[in-house]
Structures are given as structure tokens and as C-alpha cells.
Amino acid sequence: MANIKDIAKLAGVAHGTVSNVLNNKGNVSVKKMEAVLAAAKQMGYQLSVKGQQLRSSNDHKIAVILPQLVSEKYTVLFNAIRQTLLNYPDITYDLFITDGLEFNELKVLERVQAGEYKQVITVTCLDNANIYFDALQISPDDIIFVYRKPIDAQRFFTLNYDQPIDSIVEYLFDKRLTNIGVIAEENHWVGNQSFATKLEEKIRKQISNAKITMQYSSDNEVYKEAFNFFTDSTALDVIIAQDTERAKCITQASFYGGLNSCPEVVYLSDSASFIANGILDYPVNYAQLGKEVVEQLLSSSTDGKTEIVEISNLNVSVERHSLITFDRNANQTLNLLTLPSPSTNALIKLLPHFYKQTGITLNVSIRPYEEVLDILNNIEQYSYFDLVRIDIASFPWLAEKILTPLDQIGNGIDDLLNYFSDAVKLKFSYVNNLAYATPFDTSIQLLFYRKDIFDSPILKRMFYEKNNKELSVPKTFDEFDLIARFFNEIHRTDDPQRPEGASSSIGGARLIATEFLQRYYANGGRLLSTKSTPQLNDEIAVASLQAYINQLRFNKNFQGMWWDEPVKSFENSELAMLITYMNLFNDVAHSKLSPNIGFASVPGEIPQIGGGVIGLSKQSQKGNIAEQFYRWLYSPDVMDHLVMLGGNSVYQDLKDNQPICYRYPWLSLAYNELSKGIRENVTVAGETIDLRKVEHIIGQGIMNAVYKIMSIDEAIENINKMLRLQFS
CATH class of the missing domain: 3.40.50.2300 (Response regulator)
Structure with missing residues (x-):
């Protein structure tokens, strides 16, 4: 087997250089790092991960001790522990199985003591916690007993029965x-x-x-x-x-x-x-029990007091999954107008269940965005549509004109809003203090990035040598553009480890406006400050537009009319970073890229809200059966399945549903981001505006500057002029 000396000889470097590269230490140039790694790969050398861990004096290790991994209560618990610990990259863990036998558990404690683990999570078969305290010689604060509480246990976590x-x-x-x-x-x-x-x-x-x-x-x-x-x-x-x-x-x-x-x-x-x-x-x-155990173990101390924590459960009733029989002679139908989206696809997959539960057929008409908007603006000509999906940008402007308030649908369905936070209800349901719609595919912009790329020692070193800065997740657009430019310069078409940096969508005015406004909001700009007429701040807008145009020179530009192409490009490992709405991204969670997906707040931390709502058209006479659809769709069980199938929702219990959060780990962040998200579709005086028209004007003005029809200053001046003409 090859050793460090052999690798050093083949790579033409010193022994110490090889050691530093293989152990991710020291100040080694990119050229030497690549030579060492190539030589190690050629000679079939594999660094012992265990040995690497043992050489780290700062290693924080947790021992997880379970009876077995056959039973659901242990497998789900362990998976939640494992998933939660992914948020703590400096902490490692090892799993020990006892088979529920005292002899085996005592042997495990000997191994844990020898391995110098700092903390322990255990489902024990021993009767007395002092056996743990005596054997491991670590603080009782650092040992959490789960499910089973032995005598003298200081920290005990279980379910609330x-x-x-x-x-x-x-x-x-x-x-x-x-x-x-x-x-x-x-x-x-x-x-x-x-x-x-x-x-x-x-x-x-x-x-x-x-x-x-x-x-x-x-x-x-x-x-x-x-x-x-x-x-x-x-x-x-x-x-x-x-x-x-x-x-x-x-x-x-x-x-x-x-x-x-x-x-x-x-x-x-x-x-x-x-x-x-x-x-x-x-x-x-x-x-949730597994998640709470990890977070409490790492963040809190009992100060010597006994701690007993009981985790509440997801539902408050027994779930009966048998079918309900209905009169099939009624031949009842509902017609839904909506956009193509992952949430729409998920909803369609669940419609057989809706039919079996209610006897109602839901016909789904999927139309392009502009066509949907045209229908909504002329809804009296399309009286056959009962339910309509409205984009959040247009919702306040259209709600009072075309929708039936929730308390007038059937026997009233405004109680369904109790599933959502106050922030979500205000932005996705209420217009002038009256609820008109329910949130559907509720979304927010997030930054997605390739964790494997950002963690690559060679790429981190290359970035440092070029920019004299550490490669880390960008918090500002200046940092974002610097990283995007770096990846553009080192890009190799045939190498997934050398993707392009980021993307821009320039196929339509709406997309261009959205991506410009990302930067405008990050710089402190607003469309609606104290006036009812939307206006751009000249100084902020000029600086934001200059930065937007500059990044087009090194980003991967897409000409499509939607963001599906950039999302697919990221999924295919062609981009290092992507800013997009999470409701467009959920399908990527099912891809082979999923283990390498990182996520964070957008640069500047002022995300734009996206997604839409479902409302009942005033033209519809089917309020009673529409109520059945709403109550079916917003039942917790159906919402869970909608999200598991790639759809999107932000009902309040979602953040505590670990199977869903495991599949879409960014949902918890998105839930928190919604409270600070922005979409300026209502003035400070409470007047609704047609934000789609605003964004169209801004997008067209930006295109004038991009294609050099106007200077940047002229483009911003013209945008504000057009906004005044349209909205004054």
C-alpha cells in the first residue's frame, strides 16, 4: 500500500506538504495540492477518516446508544438525530447498538469511555443512571436518556402521551x-x-x-x-x-x-x-423528539437540576384512513384555473383521493402565466372557472374585484387560516381586513449553493489566492458577484466541480424586474415609501442597475420566460449558486444533487415573496362543494402529502414535521424568512396596486439599459416617468 513518502515522490513535493494536504492543514498552494491529490488517487491511497478524527484535538464526538434499528421509534429517532447534527459540521457522532441486552450495553460504555466522547444520547436497558456517570466520568448534563428513565437520570426526554x-x-x-x-x-x-x-x-x-x-x-x-x-x-x-x-x-x-x-x-x-x-x-x-434532544444537548444546561421533557405530537385525533361513500349520481364538478408548478403537479396526483372522499371531480386547467392573468382580468367572460390560483403580486389588486370572501364560501371557511402564521395570513389571505383566499404554493426567495464546491479545499485555496478572502456563503451582493465571477473564470464545461457561478434570466420583463429588485431591495430601496405612486429611488436604483448589468457579463444568462431553466441547470451541477423561489426548487430535493445542496438567506436578507393563493370566483355558484375542496386540501394529512410530492406549503405545523423537513431541509428557513419577505402590492395607506404592471414597466426599462437603448440614468428616469403616468 502506498504511503506518504511514495505520494511525495510521485508528486514532487516534501513529505510535510503531503501530510498537510491529506489532513487539510497548512498553507499549501493550489498547484501543490492538485499534484498531491492526483498522486494519491493514482496510487490508490485512502486517508483513514477515523485516524483523521483522532488527530483532531478539538473533536467534539457524541455517542448515540440504541437497542436496535428495526423498530420505527428508534429508526426515526436516529434519523432525526443524524439529520439535526448535519447543522453542526464540527460535531461527529457514532452509533452503538446494544440489542437491548445489559451485557452488551456495559461493553458499549467501555468503548464510549475509551473513545473520549463528550456527550451521550441513549435509550438504555440499565436500571440506574449512575452506571453511566461512573463509567464515562462526564457530567450528567451531557447525557440524555430517551424513552426510558433509569434511576437518578438527570436529563430525560420522551413523548407526551x-x-x-x-x-x-x-x-x-x-x-x-x-x-x-x-x-x-x-x-x-x-x-x-x-x-x-x-x-x-x-x-x-x-x-x-x-x-x-x-x-x-x-x-x-x-x-x-x-x-x-x-x-x-x-x-x-x-x-x-x-x-x-x-x-x-x-x-x-x-x-x-x-x-x-x-x-x-x-x-x-x-x-x-x-x-x-x-x-x-x-x-x-x-x-421531533430526536431533533429536540440534539438541540437541547448542545445548547442548554440543567445546572444540576433534573430535567424531564415531553415532546408534543403532530395530531389531536385518531387517523382513520377508510373511504367515505357518497351518492355518485350527483355528478358534481369543480373547475380550477392554475399555473404549471410542482404544487400543481402534486395536487393532481392527490385528486383521486379527493374524489374518493367527496365524490367531486376537480378539473384542473393549466395555462401559461400571461394567459392566466388575462383570464383573471376578464373573469366575467370565463364563468365556468370556479376556483382560481392567483399570483401573490396580483392578489390584492384582483381580490375584491373577482373573489368571494372566505366567510361566504359554503358555511364559511375562514377557520382554515388558523393553520397559518399571522404574517402568512396578512400577505396571502387578507385585503382591507377581509379574507379572500387561502395560501397555495406559498414561497420565498432563497439562496441555494453547492456545498461540495464551497467545501472543496482546492477551490477554497484558489479563491483565497485570487481574492485574499475566504470562500464562504455570500451575505451581500458584492460577495455574491465576486464568487460568481471567480467560478466563471475557472469554469470547465466537462467538469461538474468547476461549474459556472450564477445565472440571470433575461427572457422577459417580469423576470428581469424581479432580479433587479433583489439588488434594489438589498441596497435599501423601496417602491412604495410614503407615496401612493410607485417610484424608484434614483440613487439606489442607478447603483443597483449598474451592478445588475455588470453581473450579466459573467453570469450564465437564460432567455426563457420562466425560472425553470436555471433550476434545471443547477440540478445538473452547472451552477455553483442559484437565487430562486423555493416553490420552484422542491423537485431538486429528489435529485442526485440533494446531498450537496446548501441553502441560506438571499444576499442582503430582503427576500421577495412568491407563490400564490386559491380563491373562489364570484362567478361560481358552487360555494358548498368548493368548501369541501378547501377542507380536504387544507387537512393536515393532505397538506403533508402535497409537500412530500414536491408541492409547497407553509402551514404552521410544517416546521415540526421532521420527515418533511428531512426531505426539504430549507423549509424551516423559508418559514422564518416569510416574516421579513417583501412584495410591494399595497401602499402604506392600504391602497392596492397592480404590481404586475409595475414590474412590467420596471422590466422594460431595465431592458432598455441592458441593450444600450438608454443610459442607466435615462432608464431609471424613464421608469419613474412611466410609473407616474400609469399610477398617478
Whole structure:
């Protein structure tokens, strides 16, 4: 096997240079770095990652100790821990499996002690926390016990079982189910006692004639214990299982060991449960538990006090996934006018479920943006459209003219806005204090970048040698342009590690205006300050336009009428950075690039709001069945599936839904960015303006400067003149 001396000889450099390059240390030139890495690759040398970690004196390591990774409650918990730790690049972790055996766990503690781990997250099978404290000799503050609370544990995190218990017992009471089976984990653990004991107490309190059969089992014995429910001819009405694995074992035991059909099964599960008649679930937040454990372990101290944290759950009711039967003779339909988008595609995929649930057929008419805008401005000629998707730029201007207020749709649907934050409601629902629409594919501009590119030692060194600055995620447009120009200069068409820096979309006035306004807002400019007439600040606009034109010289320019081409180019590893609306970007999360996607606030941290709303046309006479569509679409279950299919939403529970945040990690940032996002479609006096017309005027004026029809000063002067003529 090749060693450092062999690599140094082949690369023609000193031994110390090879060591510095392979361990990412020292001040080594790009030329020597490339020579060393090429020689190492040629000789088949692989640096030991473990050895690299051990050589780091500042290494912060966390030990994660779990019984196994078969059960959902452990796999989802661990995945959330792993995903959350990605936000802390200086912290590493190792996973240890004990199989739920005391002997194995004691051996694991010896390895953790020898490995000098600073902190521990554990689901223990030991009865006393002092075994951990004595073996590891680290502060009790740095050890969090999950699910199971041993004696003297100082920090204990588990699920809050009050919500599911209340919901399950309410379901049993409503269905008059009295012969009840319960299968739970071994009951000597505090966390398990909390579920099983509270459940039994609640059932006996609310259902006086209930007959309860309790079964406790370890994870290893659950399959055998499940058969105990079917050893005699007594038929249970329902069996409550503490987790998915126990629910599966019940259905298998009933199939192979029972004489009667399987009773209903109600179980606690992750949000992605299996669906079948007679199987009911209560979604619990295993993933949020994992996220909170990591964040609390790294950010807080108990100061020697005992800490018990119970994580709340996603829903407040049992989820029943069986179908509802409707009168098929009604032949009811709704017609929706919308744009092509990932959210539209996701909605179409879910429409069979809407039909099965309601008996209503939703016809979706997908039209280009300009055609949609033309229809909306002449909606009285298109009375066959019931529901319309309106872009956020046009929404306030059109709402009072063409939409039915939410409280007048069916029995009123303004209660659906409770799913959204106040900031979202104000920008995507209300016009002059009246709610006209619901948020749909709500979006915000974000900066996406290639993490692998920004972390490349060679590229970081090249950037430093050229600019005497560190290569890091840009916070201003000056930094953004510097990085984009750098990548343009080193670009190689056939090398995905040498992409172009950034892109510009110059195929239409609207796109040009949006990208100009990014810079204008970042520089402190506003369209509507104290006047009702939109105007650009001359000084800020001139500087912003000059910078915009300059970047066209080194960016990759697209002539298309939408941002789909730049998004696809980024997905194909052809761009290092991309500023775009997140509702256009979600499909990239499913691509092979996804592990290398980084995200941040846009330069200047003044993002523009995008996406749109869904409203009911005043021309429609179908308010009652439209209400059914709204209530179906904005049910938490359907919203979750819409987002998982690539659609977009910012309902309030989204930020705590870890399966979704794992797939689209930028959603939490986007949720926070919306509060400071801008789209100037209402004056300070509350008057609505046709922002689309404003942006068209600005875009055309910018094009005059780009194509040298006017000077920059003349273009800005002409834009303001046209705005005054149009809006005064």
C-alpha cells in the first residue's frame, strides 16, 4: 500500500506538504495540492477518516446508544438525530447498538469511555443512571436518556402521551368499544408506565364497563406475546398497540392464530403510517423528539437540576384512513384555473383521493402565466372557472374585484387560516381586513449553493489566492458577484466541480424586474415609501442597475420566460449558486444533487415573496362543494402529502414535521424568512396596486439599459416617468 513518502515522490513535493494536504492543514498552494491529490488517487491511497478524527484535538464526538434499528421509534429517532447534527459540521457522532441486552450495553460504555466522547444520547436497558456517570466520568448534563428513565437520570426526554391517550379513549367511547386489549413495552420503565398506566386509568374512568386485557413485552418477545390475545374464543373489540411493530404483530397473530377476524387496531406511529381498513393510528413525533434532544444537548444546561421533557405530537385525533361513500349520481364538478408548478403537479396526483372522499371531480386547467392573468382580468367572460390560483403580486389588486370572501364560501371557511402564521395570513389571505383566499404554493426567495464546491479545499485555496478572502456563503451582493465571477473564470464545461457561478434570466420583463429588485431591495430601496405612486429611488436604483448589468457579463444568462431553466441547470451541477423561489426548487430535493445542496438567506436578507393563493370566483355558484375542496386540501394529512410530492406549503405545523423537513431541509428557513419577505402590492395607506404592471414597466426599462437603448440614468428616469403616468 502506498504511503506518504511514495505520494511525495510521485508528486514532487516534501513529505510535510503531503501530510498537510491529506489532513487539510497548512498553507499549501493550489498547484501543490492538485499534484498531491492526483498522486494519491493514482496510487490508490485512502486517508483513514477515523485516524483523521483522532488527530483532531478539538473533536467534539457524541455517542448515540440504541437497542436496535428495526423498530420505527428508534429508526426515526436516529434519523432525526443524524439529520439535526448535519447543522453542526464540527460535531461527529457514532452509533452503538446494544440489542437491548445489559451485557452488551456495559461493553458499549467501555468503548464510549475509551473513545473520549463528550456527550451521550441513549435509550438504555440499565436500571440506574449512575452506571453511566461512573463509567464515562462526564457530567450528567451531557447525557440524555430517551424513552426510558433509569434511576437518578438527570436529563430525560420522551413523548407526551396525554394527547394520544385522550384521543384514543374518546374514539373508544364514541364507538362503544368495551372489550379492549392493550399491548405495550415492558412496564418497569418510567416512560412505558406513563403510556400503559395512564391509558388504563383513562379507559376505566371514561368507560365504566370496559374489560381490559394488558400484555407487556420486550421488543424481542412482542411477536410471541401478540398471540396471547387469540388463545381463546373471546373476541376483542379493539387492540391498542404502543407502536407500529406491535400493531404489525397483532395483525399477523390474528391471521395465523385467531379463529375470528382481526379486531380494530389502534396504534401510535410515525406520521408515515400504513393504510388499511380496520387499522387506525395516532401519529406521534418521534422525529421531533430526536431533533429536540440534539438541540437541547448542545445548547442548554440543567445546572444540576433534573430535567424531564415531553415532546408534543403532530395530531389531536385518531387517523382513520377508510373511504367515505357518497351518492355518485350527483355528478358534481369543480373547475380550477392554475399555473404549471410542482404544487400543481402534486395536487393532481392527490385528486383521486379527493374524489374518493367527496365524490367531486376537480378539473384542473393549466395555462401559461400571461394567459392566466388575462383570464383573471376578464373573469366575467370565463364563468365556468370556479376556483382560481392567483399570483401573490396580483392578489390584492384582483381580490375584491373577482373573489368571494372566505366567510361566504359554503358555511364559511375562514377557520382554515388558523393553520397559518399571522404574517402568512396578512400577505396571502387578507385585503382591507377581509379574507379572500387561502395560501397555495406559498414561497420565498432563497439562496441555494453547492456545498461540495464551497467545501472543496482546492477551490477554497484558489479563491483565497485570487481574492485574499475566504470562500464562504455570500451575505451581500458584492460577495455574491465576486464568487460568481471567480467560478466563471475557472469554469470547465466537462467538469461538474468547476461549474459556472450564477445565472440571470433575461427572457422577459417580469423576470428581469424581479432580479433587479433583489439588488434594489438589498441596497435599501423601496417602491412604495410614503407615496401612493410607485417610484424608484434614483440613487439606489442607478447603483443597483449598474451592478445588475455588470453581473450579466459573467453570469450564465437564460432567455426563457420562466425560472425553470436555471433550476434545471443547477440540478445538473452547472451552477455553483442559484437565487430562486423555493416553490420552484422542491423537485431538486429528489435529485442526485440533494446531498450537496446548501441553502441560506438571499444576499442582503430582503427576500421577495412568491407563490400564490386559491380563491373562489364570484362567478361560481358552487360555494358548498368548493368548501369541501378547501377542507380536504387544507387537512393536515393532505397538506403533508402535497409537500412530500414536491408541492409547497407553509402551514404552521410544517416546521415540526421532521420527515418533511428531512426531505426539504430549507423549509424551516423559508418559514422564518416569510416574516421579513417583501412584495410591494399595497401602499402604506392600504391602497392596492397592480404590481404586475409595475414590474412590467420596471422590466422594460431595465431592458432598455441592458441593450444600450438608454443610459442607466435615462432608464431609471424613464421608469419613474412611466410609473407616474400609469399610477398617478
